[in-house]
Amino acid sequence: MGWLSKSLNSSIGKKIVMALTGLSLILFLTVHFINNMFLFFGKDGFDLLVGSLDAVKPLVRVAETALVLLFGFHIFNGIRLWWENRKANPDKYAINAAKENSTFFSRTMPYTGGIILIFLIGHLATLWVKFNFGMEGTHHYYDVVATMFQDLPTAIFYVIVMLVLGFHLNHGFQSAFQTFGWHHKKYTPLVEFIGTAYAVIFAVGFAAIPIYFFIRSMGGN
Numbered sequence: 001m002g003w004l005s006k007s008l009n010s011s012i013g014k015k016i017v018m019a020l021t022g023l024s025l026i027l028f029l030t031v032h033f034i035n036n037m038f039l040f041f042g043k044d045g046f047d048l049l050v051g052s053l054d055a056v057k058p059l060v061r062v063a064e065t066a067l068v069l070l071f072g073f074h075i076f077n078g079i080r081l082w083w084e085n086r087k088a089n090p091d092k093y094a095i096n097a098a099k100e101n102s103t104f105f106s107r108t109m110p111y112t113g114g115i116i117l118i119f120l121i122g123h124l125a126t127l128w129v130k131f132n133f134g135m136e137g138t139h140h141y142y143d144v145v146a147t148m149f150q151d152l153p154t155a156i157f158y159v160i161v162m163l164v165l166g167f168h169l170n171h172g173f174q175s176a177f178q179t180f181g182w183h184h185k186k187y188t189p190l191v192e193f194i195g196t197a198y199a200v201i202f203a204v205g206f207a208a209i210p211i212y213f214f215i216r217s218m219g220g221n
């Protein structure tokens with residue numbers, strides 16, 4: 001197994017792990033996004049959707065374990081790459097030179113990633129814990145989300161983080177394709193366009209949820 005740890009610890013190995021876990025997490029986010037869009041179609045549909053997952057709980061737990069591993073590898077490798085980069089470019093000159101070869105989105109990946117990690121811890125500690133251990137036999141999942149976003153600071157925090165998520169995805173998507181060496185004069189601009197479109201749809205769609213519930217709560221609903 002020495003060869004495996006050697007490959008995973010090489011610079012390209014770490015980048016491949018980032019790309020594979022990142023693309024898998026985008027797949028999870030797509031499903032999560034679609035599920036959350038049910039919030040716009042009223043209480044019954046969303047409560048039925050979340051409640052129906054009770055019937056396949058063991059499967060959900062397997063998926064969640066895979067998700068923890070994916071996030072874990074992605075974060076651990078991201079921190080290692082960031083740290084090695086810092087060690088390799090300690091002086092100001094190197095940072096300025098790096099600026100010429102990179103974009104704002106690529107340079108901010110460790111910071112946007114860090115903000116998403118802080119968000120994720122809070123997100124799971126509130127919504128996931130409540131959905132899984134705090135419903136006391138009721139299935140009023142929709143009300144939990146609606147009540148949470150009546151709070152202005154929470155709604156603002158979610159909106160800001162969803163914009164940050166958009167920044168992270170915008171670079172992450174195209175960077176994964178670059179890591180695999182899929183560079184093509186004709187197709188690379190298309191990959192970049194798809195990455196940006198994905199990032200904008202996720203950021204705007206997710207951010208619309210807290211905005212919708214907060215505005216609705218002002219009208220007394």
Ligand code: HEM
Nearest residue numbers: 032036050064116123127128131132158165206207209210
């Ligand atoms: C406004 C945006 C979002 C809303 C309303 C939302 C809502 C929820 C809800 C209600 C749950 C509990 C689901 C359950 O346990 O059945 C959940 C879980 C989760 N969310 Fe989010 N989410 C949002 C954005 C995000 C983002 C941006 C990420 C990732 C960066 C994320 C990652 C997760 C994860 C990993 C779980 C636990 C896995 C799962 O149970 O599906 N969420 N979310």
